[in-house]
Amino acid sequence: MARTPRNTLSSELIVRTALDLMECKGTDGFSLRGVAAELGVGPMALYTYFRNKNDLYDAVRDHLMALLPAVPEDAAWPDQVRSVCRGLRLLMLQHPCLAQLLAGRPLSGHETARVAEGLLGVLRNAGFEPEVAARTHTTLFTYVLGATSWEIQMAAERRDPEAWRRLRTTMESLSAREFPTVVELAPELARTTGGDEQFDYGLDLLLAGLRVRTPS
Amino acid sequence: MARTPRNTLSSELIVRTALDLMECKGTDGFSLRGVAAELGVGPMALYTYFRNKNDLYDAVRDHLMALLPAVPEDAAWPDQVRSVCRGLRLLMLQHPCLAQLLAGRPLSGHETARVAEGLLGVLRNAGFEPEVAARTHTTLFTYVLGATSWEIQMAAERRDPEAWRRLRTTMESLSAREFPTVVELAPELARTTGGDEQFDYGLDLLLAGLRVRTPS
DNA sequence: CACCGTACTATACACTGTACGTTATCGGAG
DNA sequence: CTCCGATAACGTACAGTGTATAGTACGGTG
Numbered sequence: 001m002a003r004t005p006r007n008t009l010s011s012e013l014i015v016r017t018a019l020d021l022m023e024c025k026g027t028d029g030f031s032l033r034g035v036a037a038e039l040g041v042g043p044m045a046l047y048t049y050f051r052n053k054n055d056l057y058d059a060v061r062d063h064l065m066a067l068l069p070a071v072p073e074d075a076a077w078p079d080q081v082r083s084v085c086r087g088l089r090l091l092m093l094q095h096p097c098l099a100q101l102l103a104g105r106p107l108s109g110h111e112t113a114r115v116a117e118g119l120l121g122v123l124r125n126a127g128f129e130p131e132v133a134a135r136t137h138t139t140l141f142t143y144v145l146g147a148t149s150w151e152i153q154m155a156a157e158r159r160d161p162e163a164w165r166r167l168r169t170t171m172e173s174l175s176a177r178e179f180p181t182v183v184e185l186a187p188e189l190a191r192t193t194g195g196d197e198q199f200d201y202g203l204d205l206l207l208a209g210l211r212v213r214t215p216s
Numbered sequence: 217m218a219r220t221p222r223n224t225l226s227s228e229l230i231v232r233t234a235l236d237l238m239e240c241k242g243t244d245g246f247s248l249r250g251v252a253a254e255l256g257v258g259p260m261a262l263y264t265y266f267r268n269k270n271d272l273y274d275a276v277r278d279h280l281m282a283l284l285p286a287v288p289e290d291a292a293w294p295d296q297v298r299s300v301c302r303g304l305r306l307l308m309l310q311h312p313c314l315a316q317l318l319a320g321r322p323l324s325g326h327e328t329a330r331v332a333e334g335l336l337g338v339l340r341n342a343g344f345e346p347e348v349a350a351r352t353h354t355t356l357f358t359y360v361l362g363a364t365s366w367e368i369q370m371a372a373e374r375r376d377p378e379a380w381r382r383l384r385t386t387m388e389s390l391s392a393r394e395f396p397t398v399v400e401l402a403p404e405l406a407r408t409t410g411g412d413e414q415f416d417y418g419l420d421l422l423l424a425g426l427r428v429r430t431p432s
Numbered sequence: 433c434a435c436c437g438t439a440c441t442a443t444a445c446a447c448t449g450t451a452c453g454t455t456a457t458c459g460g461a462g
Numbered sequence: 463c464t465c466c467g468a469t470a471a472c473g474t475a476c477a478g479t480g481t482a483t484a485g486t487a488c489g490g491t492g
Contacts, residue, residue: 007439182336192354443483
């Protein structure tokens, strides 16, 4: 029966294969059976290493989070915050599946904690009280998550010609009498669905708001 | 064979049934077959009204967006912005499926455009240039989306005792030497995963940042 | 050598979305 | 009133999915 030898599998290997599959087939096209097939193994073999699909998702997420660089030591805190947020966005853009892995599951895992530690440390060192630091951390994280998820979603839509055409036509069919501002700003809206500038704009708004509350 | 009479179905009815099912079984437990069964009809009957599952999702999203109230006329623009953002969050909390419906698909549909028109109008009337208005709109929308999705996700996690217990234990098993700040702020972090205060904190940061750029 | 835990396999179930071809019903034309 | 064609709903089928359960062969240990 050409049974595969005994210790060919490992969590590491499975996670890497899963990640590869997600990147090339998209999070939707991803399946446990696909990973197993890629590894030349029955679907149930994976259950030796992961209790279910969600556990594998968590492992892949932590695997990706490990790629985030450490916070730069010698910089003013607003620049450190910017650096962390931009880093996370960049990683999400490089690995679009990360958006759904972050949004759909709670934060857990060693590397994920490392990232939180970095940002929280920056805020505490800047002099923010514990509660304000925590609130700010959540705000920044959810902003990055929302903005970048949206950006990725929009980019994907733009790549699918059918969906893109339908979107354009429905946009253009909007009554200029009923929705004058939307129609007027349609080009601007199309331009601001993503990109570095758009991301930094929102980030700078948050930082400007934070500056007002900066502790002495 | 007791075939169901001819015009018992309609887009309206299907959308309402789909929404009911999503609310009580969650977006994951939702299925076309479930909707069809609820209506006492074969699965394929729905395809007369919707080309596929995603089309039905879009219809449900627009159906929900129709529930958003209009922007209050007599108020300063920051309060108008607050009102729109809070309204959207509230709607997402009342209908948790809306989070995934907004995040996973592009914006389209009449009611969705209405909401965008409201917010964009406020910003334009406040004197913001077209590009700034568009950028601000995207920023606000993605903040609300990210913050509220996260809040919903966390609340769901807290409701599942098994998942919640596992989360607590992994949190507590984090080395205080390696992650001092995370461990120190664990209670604050747990408290700031959602709630009106947390949402308003981030929203006020954005508005404070905006005030700096307010046109004369 | 015998043994046992465990890494992997096989089979099976209850689902999913949806493509295809059929049939019965109803509104309108004659 | 009768008839007919469009079409709403049907049944069947397919290629998938995650995973529960039970079985099997291999590797390290006694």
